[in-house]
Amino acid sequence: MTMAYGVKEIAELFPDIMSIRDASLREKVAAVWSEALTSGCGGKGWTFDQIRAIPFTLLAGKIDLRFVEHLNSCVKQCIAIEGVLTEIYGDRVPVNHDVLVAGALLADVGKMLEFDKDAKGNVIKGTFGEMLRHPFSGVGLCFKHGVPGEVMHMIATHSHEGDKVERTIESWIFHHADFIDFDIAKVLGRRATS
Numbered sequence: 001m002t003m004a005y006g007v008k009e010i011a012e013l014f015p016d017i018m019s020i021r022d023a024s025l026r027e028k029v030a031a032v033w034s035e036a037l038t039s040g041c042g043g044k045g046w047t048f049d050q051i052r053a054i055p056f057t058l059l060a061g062k063i064d065l066r067f068v069e070h071l072n073s074c075v076k077q078c079i080a081i082e083g084v085l086t087e088i089y090g091d092r093v094p095v096n097h098d099v100l101v102a103g104a105l106l107a108d109v110g111k112m113l114e115f116d117k118d119a120k121g122n123v124i125k126g127t128f129g130e131m132l133r134h135p136f137s138g139v140g141l142c143f144k145h146g147v148p149g150e151v152m153h154m155i156a157t158h159s160h161e162g163d164k165v166e167r168t169i170e171s172w173i174f175h176h177a178d179f180i181d182f183d184i185a186k187v188l189g190r191r192a193t194s
Contacts, residue, residue, distance in 0.1 A: 005034040013048060013068055014105055016075040020098050029102050031145045032109055040112030042126050054115065054123050057182060061189035067111065070181050075104040077177035093169065096150065100170040103154030106142060107174060110134030110155070113141075135161045 010030040011017050020026040038045045046054075054067040078100050085093045111134045116126025128137070138155040154171045156162065158178055167175065 003038060005037060006030055010034065013051065014071060014075065016072070016079065016101055017105060019079070020101050022098050025098055025102055025148070025151075028142075028145050028147050029105055032106055032141050032147060035145070036109045036112035036141055040115070042116040042128070044117075046112060051112070054111075057185055062192050063185055063188045065181075065185055065188070067108070070185075071105065071108060073181055074107070074174065074177045075101060077180065078104045078173050081173050081177065095169055095173070099148070099150045099154070099168075100173060102147070102151045103158075103170055104174050104177070106138060106147070106151060107155050107158045107178065108134055108138070109141060110136065110138030113137045133159070133161070135159055 007017060007026055007030040010033045014033075017026060017029055020029065037051065040046050041050070052066060052068050056063070056065040056067050056070040079097075082095045082097060082100060085095060110132075111129075114125060114129030114132070114134045114137060115123050116129070118124050135156050135158065139152045142152050142155060150168065150170070153168055154174055157165055157167050157171045158175050162171065162175065
């Protein structure tokens with residue numbers, strides 16, 4: 001797959017990309033997603049239909065939650081949390097909206113490289129994914145496209161890799177939004193097997 005996607009196409013998957021106010025950052029987020037989609041899946045690339053069908057996580061069993069839904073859920077949760085913090089605390093809790101949304105949209109972009117498909121078409125952790133988890137590959141993609149360090153920090157620290165460093169406010173917000181979805185997915189997975 002060699003097709004390049006722009007902001008308009010990426011917004012079909014992730015509409016909240018349009019809430020990023022800085023046009024340059026919005027373009028960089030789209031460029032990262034474009035590369036991840038076209039070079040992921042073991043180099044075969046992902047179509048929009050394929051990415052919409054990817055399970056949210058491979059770690060919770062058979063659940064009816066999808067990867068694209070999870071990312072959109074997390075972005076919306078982050079925006080809602082930002083709104084609550086601003087309403088209650090005002091500028092005493094400074095949240096950079098663009099960093100928050102860009103980081104939320106890119107936190108799992110590395111999964112496009114981490115995941116592959118087996119001979120039957122099932123989504124699996126691929127050979128590349130066995131070597132590098134998505135926070136690492138996501139940061140690598142973002143660095144290549146000039147994404148700001150504050151956004152890469154969110155990607156690098158959103159999962160357990162960030163437990164040993166000082167997270168930014170935006171990283172803490174995303175970390176908790178991400179784990180709300182993940183912990184709910186685990187509950188649903190346990191219920192599906194009982």
